[in-house]
Amino acid sequence: MEKRTILVIEDNAFNMKLVGSLLKIGGYKIIEAWTAEEGLELIRKHVPDLILMDIQLPGMDGLTATREIQNDPKIQNIPVLALTAYAMKSDEKRVLDAGCVGYISKPLDTRTFLNTLQSHLPPGTDERKQDPRKQKTDPKLKDSGEEIFFKNRILIVDDNPLNVKLLKAKLSGDTFDTIEALSGQECLDKVKKEYPDLILLDLMMPGINGFEVTRILKKDKNTRDIPIIHVTALDSSRDKAMALEAGADEFLNKPINTKELLTRIRSLLRLKKYQEQLKTRRESESHFIPSETSDLELETICFKPTILIADTSEQDVEFLKKNLNAFCDRIIITGSGKKAVLIAESEQIDIVLLDIPLSDMDGHEVCKQLKKMDRTRNIQVITITSMADLETKIKSIELGTDDYLIKPVNELEFKARIKSFIKKKVYLDMLVSKYKNAFKSAITDQLTALYNHAFFKHYLELELGCLKNRVLAHFFCSVFGPLIRVNIVVHC
Structure with missing residues (x-):
């Protein structure tokens, strides 16, 4: 049977991709529009079954577009479901008064999205009338409970088709989807169309080379957060520094080791996830707290980190200090692995420069301990060592x-790396801070600054549960304890 058609009107590339992925899993046909004006034109041309309308759009906003739909007899019966970061009762009323049949809050809850959408679709003979939880999905996708997990999409760019084939083979499996481009211009076109999660980019290509492609993507606010790994035969430190200065997030030399490639990709995808979470939070808060700084300004705030150097070589320490003075507020030096862990626990450390051979604990163990503790988990650890294997x-x-x-x-190369990790630390700190503020706001009454009723009730239930367990334990010991002791004596 013919698939039902959903028109998505959304100007945020990340949200568009997420909604598109969910709709594909649900088995729907998708039409995309990036502005309200474009959306209205597509509505009249295709007459979709349902419209997902972002409220905050450039030019004509989503509510104005919804009112225009309601005033057109030919399309006024198409349900409009709003996508909004607003969550107040007054905002709900504005959305419904404009003609929307309901709304879905951002950030999107992937577990309930399809069910919510299905509940607002008009009746039809399509197979999607059945419970969405019973719908068949791509067998390659992993399903845990009700939550849906997605494959990350990797764009491989190289003018040599054989190199593309080799990289695709290394990324085969259930974790990644791969797309390819054979030139710099084709890469730029694919990024706009596909919006990949990460790009593996060759440097030496005819036409637009990898350096220039990177600069173009990193200047565009819609694509600058896509991680880029330069994959090339160039091996000099100067080439690496140029790549990082252009905006590349990583630099790997050919021939590529599969394990190292996968490790680097996962690390960068984690950072991208942090960035997307932070961006979503900022969008959600912008309705209540107008931001005085843009995303780009937030990234370039003058942040002076505290850096810990754990190295036994005086010569290497002097080199690091010389090149760090322009970037950091404070440098702490130790040759002991155990002291490095204690300092990281007690001080506000942002970056650790760590050698492997240390006086009492090797660098691997230091890193393991730092990443295990909540207080030190987000410290950026850079291993700098002579061990090249x-x-x-x-x-x-x-x-x-x-x-x-x-x-x-x-x-x-060293300075370019430090700049990159300062930026990453800023992202992580902002995300943690916003999470803490959001949690505090959720459990605190705004008028009295005391814990609210819901949190008090939850806390009281936990305490009563613990008290009940202690009473039962005391009762058990007092009643059965003597019998157990007698039984043990008789047995002996």
């Missing part, structure tokens, strides 16, 4: 180190 490098990355540099380190 791949096995040690992979082990460090698997234990949680955020980067791995081989001594002697090129100054340009």
Whole structure:
């Protein structure tokens, strides 16, 4: 049977991709529009079964567009479901008064999205009338409970088809979907159309080379958060520094080790997830607290980190200090792994520069302990060591180190790496801060600044449960304890 058609009108590339992925899993046909004006034109042309309308759109806003739909007899019966970061009762009334049949709050809850959409679809003979929870989905997709997990989409860019084929083979399996481009211009076109989660980009290509592609993507606010890994035969420190200065997030040399490639990809996808969560929170809060700084300004705030150097070589320490003075507020130095862990626990450390061989605990164990504790988990750990073998490098990355540099380190490459990790630390700190503020707001009464009724009730239930368990334990010991002791004596 013919699929039902959903028109999505959304100007945010991340939200558009997420909604599109959910609708594909639900088995719907999708039409995309990035502005209200474009959406109205597509509505009259295709007459979809339902419209998902973002409220905050450039130019004509979503509610104005909904009113225009309601005033057109030919399309006024198409249900409009609003996508909004607003959650107040007054906002709900505005949405319904404009003609929407309901709304879905951002950030989207992937567990309930399809059920909510299905409840607002008009009756039809399509097979999608059945309970969405019983619908068949792609067997390759993993399903845990009700929550849906997605494959990350990787764009592979190389002018040599054989190299593309080799990289696709390394990424085969259930974790990634791969798309390909054979030139810089084709890469730019694919990014606009497909919006990948990560790009593997060759540098030496005819026409627009990898450096220029990176600069173009990183200047565009819609694509600058897509991680880019330069994959190339170029091997000099100068080339690495140029790549990082252009905006690349990583640099891998050919031939590529599969394990290292996958480790780097997962690390960058985690960072992208943090960025997307932070962006979604900012969008949700913008209705209540107008932001005085743009996303780009927030990224470039003058942040001076505190850096811990754990290294036994005085010469290497002097090199690191010399190149860090322009970036950091404070530098702490130790040659002991145990002291490094204690300092990270007690001080506000942002970045750790860590050698593997230390006086009392090797760098691998230091990194493992730092990534295990809540207080130190988000510290950026950069391993800088003379141990150049791949096995040690992979082990460090698997234990949680955020980067791995081989001594002697090129100054340009080192500074580019530090800039990148300062930015990452800023993202993580902002996300943690917003989470804490949101949690505090959720459990606190705004008028009295005391814990609200819901949190008090939850806390009281926990305490009563613990008290009940203690009473039962005391009763059991007092009643059955003597019998158990007698039984043990008789048995002996």
